[in-house]
Amino acid sequence: MELLEVKTVRESNYKVPDGKLLKVKLLITSEKIAEVKVLGDFFLHPEDTILKIEKELIGLSRDETSIAESIDRILKESEATLVGATAADIAKTIMMAWDLD
Numbered sequence: 260m261e262l263l264e265v266k267t268v269r270e271s272n273y274k275v276p277d278g279k280l281l282k283v284k285l286l287i288t289s290e291k292i293a294e295v296k297v298l299g300d301f302f303l304h305p306e307d308t309i310l311k312i313e314k315e316l317i318g319l320s321r322d323e324t325s326i327a328e329s330i331d332r333i334l335k336e337s338e339a340t341l342v343g344a345t346a347a348d349i350a351k352t353i354m355m356a357w358d359l360d
């Protein structure tokens with residue numbers, strides 16, 4: 260008997276206090292991130308760092324701290340500058356999407 264894999268798509272928006280708007284599109288499979296898109300009017304340089312972040316988050320479980328730490332690590336490794344939001348803000352937006360019923 261083949262198991263059916265359930266995929267859940269969620270979206271959220273978060274306006275960072277004194278910052279920018281973050282938008283997340285999240286695909287969850289087996290209680291893990293299968294795909295994530297981070298959008299918004301924040302600034303990130305180099306711009307391709309967002310693709311590295313999105314790739315790094317695939318497979319992570321629902322843990323805001325782990326998600327924020329992964330994002331922060333990629334930002335540091337890429338020597339990236341993020342303006343208008345923080346790694347914690349992105350993690351919070353992901354959790355808001357995850358927690359939608």
